[in-house]
Amino acid sequence: TQLLEQSPQFLSIQEGENLTVYCNSSSVFSSLQWYRQEPGEGPVLLVTVVTGGEVKKLKRLTFQFGDARKDSSLHITAAQPGDTGLYLCAGVPTDSWGKLQFGAGTQVVVTP
């Protein structure tokens, strides 16, 4: 059983459409991070959210941390083929210092 549940597992959309990826847990996290991974490479950090209710924007990407610090979402506006990749959320539970755990990931494919 994953501590962090991501949904959907797979998302295929056309260029220009919007998409949202969710990351949920029953545990409380001191912070959550989102990474993107491309084939043959390690994940690369997109953002870190630390405050409940926090919203961060990174160009066309919007990240939200839930008020209770148990969930997060990633919204991409006007998706482009370059957004294709495996999106992973990761967090350290408040009762488990240092043990950064990842969700199973959402594979996003954006076709031209």
Added chain:
Amino acid sequence: GAGVSQSPSNKVTEKGKDVELRCDPISGHTALYWYRQSLGQGLEFLIYFQGNSAPDKSGLPSDRFSAERTGGSVSTLTIQRTQQEDSAVYLCASRGSPHTTGELFFGEGSRLTVL
């Protein structure tokens, strides 16, 4: 190099053999993580080092897996008597910040195939 370096990049071995995977973190980074990733899946936490000590070894799948870190730098993940289910990409990451909100920098991974 400036990034996290892992070797070998690919390893094919026979069932029952031992393998060693090496991780060279970014210089000065005190935290080092090992993860395992099966094809198209998320990252499974294996072990975490802060300096040379491993506060959390709970992710190691069995006693065939062990890891060490010497001099607060290079780490080695050893898998004894490999099994086919050990086939995966083993990723190493390091973090320079003492805070868990700091960015993890990943290597490109070591792909292990057990025949």
